[in-house]
Amino acid sequence: MFASVIVDIPSKSVNQVFDYRIPSGMEGLIRIGHRVLVPFGPRTIQGYVMSLNETTDFDPTRIKEIARTLDIEPVLTEEMITIAMYLADYYVDQYISVIETILPAALKANYKKVLRLADSHTAEAEQVLSSISGGAEAETKRLEPDALEALSPYLKSGDIQEETVITQHTKRKMALAVYSLKQADVDLSRAKKQQELYDVISAASDPIFVRDLVNDGFSNALINALHKKGLIAKVEAEMERDPYSDRVFTSDSPKVLNSEQQHAYGRITSAMDEHEAKTFLLHGITGSGKTEVYLQVIQKALDEGKTAIMLVPEIALTPQMVNRFKRRFGDDVAVLHSGLSHGEKYDEWRKIKEGRARVSVGARSSIFAPFENVGAIIVDEEHETTYKQSDRPMYHATEVAKFRSRYHNCPLILGTATPSLETFARSERGVYERLELTMRAGTKVLPEISIVDMSEEHRMGNTSIISGTLEAGIRERIEKGEQTVLLLNRRGYSNFQICQSCGYVPMCPNCDISLTYHKANQSLMCHYCGYESAVHRTCDNCQSDEVTFRGTGTEKVEEILRDMFDTEVVRMDNDTTRRKGMHEKLLDHFEQEEIPILLGTQMIAKGLDYPKVTLVGVLNADTMLNLPDFRANEKTYQLLTQVSGRAGRHELSGEVIFQTYNPTHYAIQLAKENDYRSFYDKEMAFRRLARYSPYYFHVLFTVSSEDIRKCLKATTHIHDTLVQEVSDQSIIVGPSPSPLERINRQYRFQIMLKYKREPELLKMLNTLDEHYHEAYRTEGISLRIDVDPLVIM
Template sequence: MTAVAKVVVDVPTMQTDRPFDYAIPATLEGAIQPGMRVWVGFGRGQRQVAGMVVGVESTSAFAGDLKPILAVLDYAPVLSQAGLALSKWLADTTFAFWITCIQTMLPTMLKVDTVKTVTLGTHPTQEAQALLAGASSVPVADLPEAAVARLVQQNALSLRYEAKDRAKVKTADYVVPADLDFAAEAAKLRANAAKQRELLTLLAHWRENGEEPAVASIQAVTRPQLVAAAKRGWLTLEAREVYRAPYELLDHQAHTKPLALTPEQAQVTSTITAAVTAQQASTFLLEGVTGSGKTEVYLQVMAAALAAGRTAMMLVPEIALTPQMVRRVKGRFGAAVAVMHSGLSDGEKFDEWRRIQRGEAQVVVGARSAAFAPLQNIGVFIIDEEHESSYKQDDAPRYHARDVILHRAAEAHAPVVLGSATPSLESRARAAKNVYQRLVLPHRINQHPLPPVHIVDMRQAYQQGGQGDFSKPLLDALQLRLERHEQSVLMLNRRGYSSFVMCRECGFVVQCPNCDISLTLHMDSHSLRCHYCGHEEPIPTRCPSCGSKKIRYYGTGTQKVEQALHELLPTARVLRMDVDTTRRKGGHERILNAFGAGQADILLGTQMIAKGLDFPNVTLVGVINADNGLSMPDFRAAERTFQLLTQVAGRAGRANKAGEVVIQTFNPDHYAIQFAQNHDYEGFFAQEMAIRHRGDYPPYYYTIKLTVSHPDESQAAKAIYSMSRELTAALSPAAIVLGPSPSAIARLKNRYFYQLVVKYKREPKLDETLTRLLDETQKSTRDGFFVAIDREPQSFL
């Protein structure tokens, strides 16, 4: 009896979001396992697609003839049974397609492209033969589309589908000395063949010591000489797989020693280590002030997991944080550490993923996507800066890395450590309910106090000697650091030169043609740019509306502040760190290394510089405009502002030199700024929780955001109101529905967005209704509709 493979095909629609049965050919029987990628025919035509085997059974419930599997793309499963189960859980909880979740968990190089080719058909014509020009098959992309379509319909050409697997293994040549008497070979050489004698001496030495060196590592002999020697039979050049190692230099350094722990650190470490030893799936909320030594606690807990024969996983929120954290973790564990984040090339990510899958790495450090790393036998999970919104994925599947880690930890019977100086309100509330165990590090490890924070009221700054975006106290503090040869960090959470360009005659603001948002001025490229769709256009010299030349730049960006610094403090060396200066691979690391080496006096950046950075010579932190986040129409605005200010304040005075923080604001009396000034997380938590309770917001309620978009605004509005009626009918009276309403930015990339938000505590029919709505609307995707469901969105904008 023919065995049957259950295959989820790479066709992400609701109609195909289930396994399909395929016959396993006799030649592949026993070779196909769940977790392997396969190539299959799909649909009534000749279409061929990739798929993932999610099960193998002896029989099928399908009554007709099963299509056979055409090819197997893997020799071994690329997803384990646990990985497949995780992908299904992810699909069910995020309202995403199963195949999309599978692809999210795999590196990009394991994605299979479909290449359409044509061959001569059953009734070839001269035109068809001329198109192929004697080739047996030609990619359709290389031929005129209209001619191909016509000739295929006439059976003059036949359409074929081929799989193009992106997975490419990097190889390097190694020298394998032959089993010869090299002294005898040398005696046969001419007297002047000095290079050949030198090579024979090297070969004899390598064979004697059992060495087979890489060609790239040999300095004394050139590659052509080695190739010639291989033809003489003196050696063999053997291609071997090598890894693209992104941090290879760090793998060979001497390991750092564990640091002596403070009594507070020791207590926290022993509590977590006990859970690692007992294999308890406990969740710890580690609330430690900036500079309290949370990283050393992480390292010693991971070391305890490794000593117990298990592995460890650590997530950090941003690529910008990864270089410093990688240096710390690799410094302790060396080549046992694998790194995964979006700053790596596809090849590097593929090789790091394979090292993890093969068990060659026992520690994984990475950003959000590293939560899916195929690490086995995990002893502890750590999420640093657990409050960060970057742990939430914006596109399908819209998962939160914290939820993925908690799910994996329950399966692995391993503890989770959620670390932060400013935990999310949801996590802190769970600790208050004893769902999480709260651990506290209330003091810095050097026993120095947290830096004093000075609030500058910018409403009065210009009368008191301020210039541009700088108050006099901040300028004086920067000048003092320059005189002392100390370093400063300045944060402005807005990149670009100016927020918008406006005509002073008629008030016209240059808008993006594709989005309802003003364009941001970038002086480095002399252009206006949309940060949502990427549209770019030249800076106008005349107003497009009235023709006036009175075009002015309004608002402040990092480029403008950098220019002002050069004018106000001409001797200061400034490094700017934002999305524009870190686009190239390794951009974050280059800037941070230069600053750490003392090559700049001031590090200016967006929120990416607010956390994780540890530079002993930084004694001043300045916040240019603390109000950017407060003005956002979002219920988390105060929480994010408090977290950002507290985190960036913690960059000052981390070593022996005293630190100072200057925060410029137009809202000095706002409670988020007041609590940040006093480093009072618990006070902020109490006040913000009271406000959330009055407004029926998380963590008192769960939330779901439903978004509909369409190129036609009226169509989007009709669809969201129709779905709202159906959804409301399934909800209990206790649920609260906000909307439908246009999204905060109503048009993006020429699509109109409408949304509604459901706040609820317990709604047994909610998931079922949302799944049905998604199923129904999938049939409308060809008409231009797009529906997104986001569980626990980080923003309602």
């Protein structure tokens, strides 16, 4: 029996399966999806079994044997193997890279080389190794040159051998526990505390962790006393890392659906009954009760013995969504997102793999939750660009969701108030079935929206970032004990530092972008490569002391708000949410302490639902309009509509204020009117004229190198290849410098391919990828191929 294995080497030259013989003692034990250790050249590495075969196309006598398996149960299902192969081919990537994306990081292999005594070794070799390492082995990379020199003769003689040790990145967490030996005639009447402890341990069906007993008031001395008397035994037991172990969730019962919700629920569950792999666009205005439809669809799946996957676009939304799902489904819910530690994600993943959880809630990567028999897949806020991974493999979670929907013959629900143009266009053509929710749940109505022209404010003498209208609105909410949400999609204190004498602006030495001033740590920072430098009070160019700061970020606005309203402000941006759990802590602080103002970047624009939020202010509605991206208008409309939906979601009525220097722009005007259909029609006319998605598919080629001449040469080569290989119906744009021409010392040039049908495209993309994979190794030229890009920066 032979196994086809993909080895753990991220290289194009080995991006294929290799056949290995299964040792006679392992036949029947090794299955598809198992992690195995295999010899590869002079070393032993981890691999994944892709298939099992009775025969091989190669000379059986030259095929090496699998060394051993690393798991009792396979870590990859056959479905996940199929997905890995599909994604690697579609997005032009390596199989091992996709497999490691699918699996939790905890399963990634750690390799280290050690020197160990051979089975037959001299006493002298043992003495020398022991004197250097203090034991029978030494890690090679930790040895000093003179130590290696001393061991060299014994390596040559074979007394000491070098071996590769492979360990898992994160292991199961073990802790000391105790259990009762169920002794008869136990008399502890003269030791009441020991009797109390013994009764607690005896009543438990499983071992109890010592740390839990200590937390309950029992000392280690008491535990040791029972152990010495032979009444209890000690054991190492697994302690599951549950990120919500300290939380109590009150039960929540299903709500009565209104007529629109009931219609949507009926159409989706009909597809479930028919086992149809149908995609639904649940197009519901903000506050229309999409989440309740999700919950009831999932309940039906669970009632039928199936599982369900729920995606949210980012971890800022996860706390409230997890709360709703835990209240409805309890321990059936597993949570998977980047805010968890490797260990927590590993344990949540194992809950799913072992069938102890039937619902997953999480961000992009949770689409790979290892469920079997999936009954429903839901992608909330489907328009969000965060569902597309920005580094390799550059998959889109919705594409994976479609694949899994077809695999399990179950419905896929794409929910949003502001569909991407591509999704809405497919619903117009009948590729997706559109379900409309046009009214807010209950008696609630959409908030009133007004636009403030900031140019007019400045002409009237108000140079603050807070307009008179917005200031009055905030003061009114503070007086009423209500809350305000303010959006500014720019973190930091000021956009840049400038010398008023010579005009010099400090730039990032690695990127073509000005440094952003952060007052909290008195530094200038680059938000692209992380470069940081101290603030200089004199100009680096002319030594003038007339340096000042221009522009406004969330840090500065927080300071302005505290001074203006003499009140506490909760600020949410990448700076304040960097530490684990801060998203949830800040939002809990805002809600439970009834802080008057929540200020944040776009992470606060969607999904949040607080009863006392009655005012939403967008401090600069133009931020995304100015991006050099054909989706800029669409992103602006979506962001404004989403953040508007945070106001007046419960009994209190809501108000929204957009501050802008472009009050007549159609994206802003139609967001004010909440008129998606008019925006769609207008934007589609532009897309048709400019020949952009959804009328064309796109591939974005980005070449980067520290040498600009190499960039120009490579992009010319790619352009010439495209001209020769694609049809005349396709459009090639570029080569041209990227909007951000240099990031992290790398010059960047790009080419955009627009096409409708190119049967040989995949073959050509793989040829280019292989060529520049080698060019990166020899010349430092990197090619990034982004299939279906969402960002062209």
